[in-house]
Amino acid sequence: MQVEITVNGTPRTDEVEARRLLVHYLRETCGLRATNVGCDTTSCGACTVLLDGESVKSCTVLAAQADGHEVRTVEGLATDGALHPVQAAFHTEHGLQCGFCTPGMVMATVGLLQENPHPSEEEVRESLEGNFCRCTGYHNIVRAVLAAAEAGA
Amino acid sequence: AFLTRGGIYTDDVLDDSLVGAVHVSFIRSPIAHARIESIDASAAREAPGCVAIFTADDIALRPVRPMLPSIDAGFSRPLLAADRVRFVGEPVAIVVTELAYQAEDVAELVEIEYDPLPAVVDPRASARDENLLFPELGTNIACVFAPKEPDERLFEDCEVVVSREIVNQRVAPAPMETRAAAAVWGADGRLTTWLPNQGAQGTKAALCAMLGVDAADVRVITPDVGGAFGAKFGADPEHALVAWVAQRLGRPARWSENRYDNLLAMTHGRAQIQTVTIGGSRDGDVQAYRLDVLQDCGAYPAIGALLPTLTRMMAPGTYAIDRVESSARCVVTTTTPIGAYRGAGRPEATAAIERAIDLFAAEIGQDPAGVRRRNLLPAFDVPHENGHGALYDSGAYQDALDLVLDAAGYADLRAEQAARRARGDVRVLGIGLASYVEITGGGAESGAPHENALVEVHADGTATILTGTSPHGQGHATAWAMLASDELGIPVERITVQHGDTDLIPEGGGTGGSRSLQQGGAAVRQASRELIDLARQRAADLLEANPDDLRIDLERAAITVEGSPHIAVGLAELAARERLFVRAVFNAPGPTFPFGAHLAVVEVDTETGKATLLRVVTVDDAGVILNPLLADGQRHGGIAQGATQALLEEMVYDDDGNPMTATFADYPFPSAAELPTFELVSMQTPTSYNSLGAKGVGEAGTIGATPAVQNAVVDAVAHLGVRHIDMPTTSRRIWQAINDAGGQA
Numbered sequence: 001m002q003v004e005i006t007v008n009g010t011p012r013t014d015e016v017e018a019r020r021l022l023v024h025y026l027r028e029t030c031g032l033r034a035t036n037v038g039c040d041t042t043s044c045g046a047c048t049v050l051l052d053g054e055s056v057k058s059c060t061v062l063a064a065q066a067d068g069h070e071v072r073t074v075e076g077l078a079t080d081g082a083l084h085p086v087q088a089a090f091h092t093e094h095g096l097q098c099g100f101c102t103p104g105m106v107m108a109t110v111g112l113l114q115e116n117p118h119p120s121e122e123e124v125r126e127s128l129e130g131n132f133c134r135c136t137g138y139h140n141i142v143r144a145v146l147a148a149a150e151a152g153a
Numbered sequence: 154a155f156l157t158r159g160g161i162y163t164d165d166v167l168d169d170s171l172v173g174a175v176h177v178s179f180i181r182s183p184i185a186h187a188r189i190e191s192i193d194a195s196a197a198r199e200a201p202g203c204v205a206i207f208t209a210d211d212i213a214l215r216p217v218r219p220m221l222p223s224i225d226a227g228f229s230r231p232l233l234a235a236d237r238v239r240f241v242g243e244p245v246a247i248v249v250t251e252l253a254y255q256a257e258d259v260a261e262l263v264e265i266e267y268d269p270l271p272a273v274v275d276p277r278a279s280a281r282d283e284n285l286l287f288p289e290l291g292t293n294i295a296c297v298f299a300p301k302e303p304d305e306r307l308f309e310d311c312e313v314v315v316s317r318e319i320v321n322q323r324v325a326p327a328p329m330e331t332r333a334a335a336a337v338w339g340a341d342g343r344l345t346t347w348l349p350n351q352g353a354q355g356t357k358a359a360l361c362a363m364l365g366v367d368a369a370d371v372r373v374i375t376p377d378v379g380g381a382f383g384a385k386f387g388a389d390p391e392h393a394l395v396a397w398v399a400q401r402l403g404r405p406a407r408w409s410e411n412r413y414d415n416l417l418a419m420t421h422g423r424a425q426i427q428t429v430t431i432g433g434s435r436d437g438d439v440q441a442y443r444l445d446v447l448q449d450c451g452a453y454p455a456i457g458a459l460l461p462t463l464t465r466m467m468a469p470g471t472y473a474i475d476r477v478e479s480s481a482r483c484v485v486t487t488t489t490p491i492g493a494y495r496g497a498g499r500p501e502a503t504a505a506i507e508r509a510i511d512l513f514a515a516e517i518g519q520d521p522a523g524v525r526r527r528n529l530l531p532a533f534d535v536p537h538e539n540g541h542g543a544l545y546d547s548g549a550y551q552d553a554l555d556l557v558l559d560a561a562g563y564a565d566l567r568a569e570q571a572a573r574r575a576r577g578d579v580r581v582l583g584i585g586l587a588s589y590v591e592i593t594g595g596g597a598e599s600g601a602p603h604e605n606a607l608v609e610v611h612a613d614g615t616a617t618i619l620t621g622t623s624p625h626g627q628g629h630a631t632a633w634a635m636l637a638s639d640e641l642g643i644p645v646e647r648i649t650v651q652h653g654d655t656d657l658i659p660e661g662g663g664t665g666g667s668r669s670l671q672q673g674g675a676a677v678r679q680a681s682r683e684l685i686d687l688a689r690q691r692a693a694d695l696l697e698a699n700p701d702d703l704r705i706d707l708e709r710a711a712i713t714v715e716g717s718p719h720i721a722v723g724l725a726e727l728a729a730r731e732r733l734f735v736r737a738v739f740n741a742p743g744p745t746f747p748f749g750a751h752l753a754v755v756e757v758d759t760e761t762g763k764a765t766l767l768r769v770v771t772v773d774d775a776g777v778i779l780n781p782l783l784a785d786g787q788r789h790g791g792i793a794q795g796a797t798q799a800l801l802e803e804m805v806y807d808d809d810g811n812p813m814t815a816t817f818a819d820y821p822f823p824s825a826a827e828l829p830t831f832e833l834v835s836m837q838t839p840t841s842y843n844s845l846g847a848k849g850v851g852e853a854g855t856i857g858a859t860p861a862v863q864n865a866v867v868d869a870v871a872h873l874g875v876r877h878i879d880m881p882t883t884s885r886r887i888w889q890a891i892n893d894a895g896g897q898a
Contacts, residue, residue, distance in 0.1 A: 017254065034159025036379070038329045039412040043817035046329060078157050087156040094782050097626030097790065099155035100329040100379030106156065125825040132817070134329050134380045135626045136786060137793030137854075138825035 003067040007032070008076025016063045022056075023047040025063035026073060034074045034103040038132065045131030048104035048111075049073050055111025057130070074103035077110070085153035086110050086144075095144030097135035105131050109145050113153050121146065160377035163333035164409045166347050170337045174405035175204050177334075177395050178256040180246040180263055181417060182238035185274070185487040185810020186286070187267035189236055192246060197262035202255030205402060206263060207247040209235040214363060214397065217390065219295065219454045227290045228485065230453035232363060232390040232397075238267070239286050239452035240488050241812055242417025244391060249398055249406070272487045272810030276426055276449040279484040286452065286485045295454035298461060299480040307441045307476050311432030315512045320879045321501045323424040323449065323804040325820055326494045330379020331415040334395040337405035344371045344396050349378040351386045352623045352663015353653040363393035375653025378625035382794070383493030384420050385625075386456075386665055391418070416815040420456070421804050422494020424449035425464065425501050429509040437519050439528045444468045444505050446481035450491050457491030458483040463498030463592065466543045470506040471550040471588045471748060473530045477540060487810045493665065495794055496852040499591045500859050507587045507860035508877070511867065515876055521864070522563060525554055525588050534841075543592060545746040546840050546848075553772045553836055554588055557750040560834045561770040566754060574872055583755045583764075583869025587861040590748040593667035593775075593849025594741060602668070602741035605660050606676035608637055608684050609734035614710065614725040615647045618680075619736075621661020622673035623653050627851065628783040629669060633677045635780060636845075640681035641724060642707035667849025670779060672741055675843040680737035687735055688712050692722045695730075745840045745848035749773040751857035753796070757869040762888025764866050766796055766829055773853040774836040777846035784850050785833055791854015792831050797823040798855070799862035803881050821881070870894075 004013050007030055014029050026032045026049065037059055038046030047058040050072040058071075077084040083091065086109045096102040105128070112119065112127045119127065124145045125138070133141060154160070194206035209231060216229035234245045246263055250256045271284040278284075279293040286293055308314045334348040344366065350356040353373040361368050378385065391408065399406035410418070426447040433439040446464055450457035461481030468479045514524040530537065532549040539545055563584070570582040594602050607619040618633050634648040651657060662668065685705050692712035693700040698720070706713045706721065713721040727733050754768040769792055778784045801821040805813040814820040839846030859880070866882040867875060874894035878886050 019254070033161075033165040034157075036159070036162070036330070037411075038331075039817040041412070041816045041818040043822070044329065044412075074156070075158055083156065090156055094786055096155055097628075097786055098329065098378060098380040099160040099626070100162065102155050103159045121830065125828075129824040129826040132329065132822055132824060134327060134382070134794075134822075135790045137789035137791075137831065138828055139789040139793075139831050140786060142825060142830065 001064060003063055005066045006070040008072055018064055020063045021059055022061040022063050022066050023058035026058060032073050032075050036100055036103065038100065043132070045108055046101050046104040048107045048131060050107055050111060053114065055108050074106050077106065085151045086148045089144040089148035089151060089153065093140050093144035093147050095136065095140045101131065101133040105133065105141060109148060113149055118149055160379070162330050162379050163335060163347050163349050163376045166335055166376050170345065171335055171405045171407065174335065174407045175398070175402060176250045176253045176256055177398050177406050177408040178248045178260065179244040179391060180248060180260050181414065182234060182241055182243045182245050184238060184267050184269055185241050185272040186270040187238050188270065189234060189238060189245065190266040190268050193264040194246065197259050200259045200262055202250045202252055203259045204249040204251060209233040212397065214393065215365065217363060219458060220456060221296060221458050224295045224454055224458060225290055227287055228295055228454050230390065232394055241810060242414065242489055243452065247394060247398060249402065272808065274486055274488060274806045274808060274810050276447050276484050276486055279486045280447065280482060286487060293484045295450055295458050295483045295485060297482050298465060300478055304476060304478060307443055307478055308430065308432040311440050312435045313513065313516055314430065314432040315516045316428065316430035317512065317877060319427045319429060319505060319508055321423050321425040321427060321504055322880050323421050324494065324798055324802045325416050325421055325804050326382040326384035326419065327416065327820065327822060328380030328382055328384065331410045331412060332389065332391065332419055333409040334392045335405065335407045336396040336399040338400050342370060345374065346396055347374045347376050348392050349385055350375055350388065350623065351381045351625065351665045352661055353655050354621065354659065354661040355386065355663050356388045357655045359388035360393055360396065363388065363390065364396060373655045375623060381625050382495045383422065383497050383665055386493055386663065412817055413815055416820060417489060417812060420492025421451065421489050422491065423501060424491045427505045429505050431509040431513045433513060435517055437517060437524050437527050439472060439474050439513060441476040442469065442474050442506065442509060444479040448481055448483040449486050449488070450483050451488045452485060453490045454483055454485060455490050456493050460498035460501065464502040466541050467499050467502035467592060468506065468541055469539050470503060471530060471590045472506065472528045474528070488806055495791060496855040499852065500795065500856045503587060503589045503856050504860045507864065511864050512876060515871060521586055522558060525586060526551060529554065529588060544743060545590060546842055547838055548590060548746065548748050549838050550588055550590065550748055553748060553750040553774055556834055556836055557752045557770055557772045560832065561752045561768070579760050580756050580758050581869050583757060583865040585753040585861045585863065585865025585868055587751045587857050587864065589857045590746050591852060591856045592744050593747055594671045595666050595744040602672055602744060603738055604662050604672035604676045605736060605738045606673065606680045607734060607736040608677065608680040610641065610643065610684065610724045610728045612725055612729035614643065615649065616641060616643050618648060618650045618677055619658045620650060620652050620673050620677065621658060622669040623664040625664065627664060627669060627787065628780065632670065632674060632780050632783055636674055636677045637681045640678065640685060642705060642710035667851040670845065671745055671843050671847045671849055672739055674779065674847065675845055676737055676739035678844055679739050680735045683737050684733065684735040688724055688727050688733060691727050695722055696720055742842050745776065745842050747773065747775040747848040747850065747853055749853060749857055751861035753858065753861040753865040755862065755865040755869055757866065757887060759870065759891060762884040762891065764800060764882055764887055766800060766862060768829055768832060769796060769858060770832040770834065771857060772834045772836045773850060773857065774838050775850035775853060776840045776848035777837055779845060779847060787850045788833055788854050789831055791852055792858040793823060793828055795855040795858030796828065796862045798859050799880050799882060801827065801881050
């Protein structure tokens, strides 16, 4: 089937299998490979992207469901080479190690701060419950989210 | 780049040579233990997209021998199960399709008939040898370690002796990136393979052994690696089979497993049943300690059989105990093979002794901090022989304990605990301690503790470092560049660090066992210093000066004449005349022994049994710290994994050997919501074993936090008569323990 999806601001028209997941569409059809797959059960959030500005797990959305909508991945976050405030905060606070969860974690954070611009630490921890990281113990991720909020992301 | 375009992990690698790659997947045994009666792939071969189906009959590769030479070769693991399967998840057939999406459809058409055999899940049952995994061997016991002459009077003069069984449960390393591989054979007959690993050189050796090919014919390239935690050392059968498929079909091949396969078939960690016996005087002197380990190796004894040797070596921990004995038996069970997981054998030793100390303290009714202080080894800087084959290089265990108690406000915490108990609060407080010493840099995959580095300065003023370590989140690119920059005066941002390509870097021990900075970093410093010596020699000719009068001017990255700074030649200029590089090998005199103390505070709801982790305060002395941000990051990750082994994580099998926790919906992978912000206290006692004074820090967190958190949970309900709760200390277990103890719940 044919889908029309605006990916990182650029409208595209693609032919996809009906059962194709959005994450595979992004990785393989669009060549945007930052978004990772970490599980098969919508648990880990490595595949988190923004769909019409709201964070979704792209392993649980069909490409067909994104037809007519707008998708943003971490590749589309920086503007003119300048890091988005959330990316900058993850950098400054060392909020990543192996980097595998990072694109999803950053997009989940963007989504979180849109809904709640000034979360408490507890709210950050609760809100990111669906995004797994095995390296950082979440310590610096939480700091990065709070710093990004402070910076007005 | 991680933040803007993402890392390039194995599944992201795009290379011209991989265009048109076939997709490899594995059909895995759905049964824990069975004979394979028949495999019929005829319908599958006709299915759309099917390129090939392979079974053990197609493959003439040798099984993988157990790592320990003393283990019978009969315990070897076939790359594909031949006539018997021994765990759920064992690869039985290879499905090769044109596209990934076709694989599951094709796999469904492969008909495999199994004749079930009894599962052997509990290592205690395995050790009874009633149901054998390898009938021709006549036993499930792969190896036994025991003192030549056990001391039957070990506890003879002890006023108090406490003994109990402790389970150090099986957990899944669960790196966020699962296993994967891409492989292609060139026209020259050489294999190039990309796969996530912890050391390309060791991975290459493992692949060569499995494939039966010469080292010269294999190139391993390490892309970005999405976490490893010990489970990506070497290579697994699947990695070799992907290369084999590529060779057999004459086409590039790729494999990327899903999480289900990862939790089934990547090695698990820990899996020890320990019996601890501790004895001493009623006033608190520990006089004797005995640790008997029953190690579950899973279906095939690989690294699992090595873990108890490390556990035994570290058995006495940080304590001065007159008499210590240990033994271990390693058995096979019809479960996923056990491998290395962050700490690998040492967290198990610390968990045992730290639980034992608390059991002893509870028995004599003394404060666990006091019992520890009374029995800790005094500070030393002359290496201390621990009586079990470990030579502790330096230590100040009492200082570490005092620091953590102060930082946490121990007296106040005890007062708060007492107040809550006195008030009859439903939510009680528990305070747990652990003192630890661990072994790091104990030897690379390639043998004794050493590592190489090559440092080269280029004519454009940049520099390149080639390292034999293999970072996957530890930050070597930053840290190694800092080390070279300090010697060469070249800014960090102009230094590139490369790793993980066996053609470029043939030697290397990889990253694991907390070895990288103390060996790989030390090698970078050594190579940088030798490069300056070389530059001074060359500059001496050029400047017509005595090399002894020349020094490096770090401001300018130039060699200058002492006292005449206007006479100078830049390192870049020297490099323009002739390649300027040094390859150095750093040899460590031995492993180092970082130490520390952790304190955990938990709150337990006595009505529901739910434990909430409130605080973790840690002192982790890893010698001199090069980069606090990176070192603390290592501590954070380790603390989280240790704390959640204590609280949540367990790979569970039912009695028939079916894994019950093989997805992230079932395996209690920790999220941010289950953890607090950690409180790190700095302590740095240098080691003399390397020029950096550095010890390892990568595994400290799991080693200290696991028993500290477990002890805190037990402590929370100790007043109700509870002495021990096995990990993971789930609500159900805590609630059960309170009820069993007869306390009010």
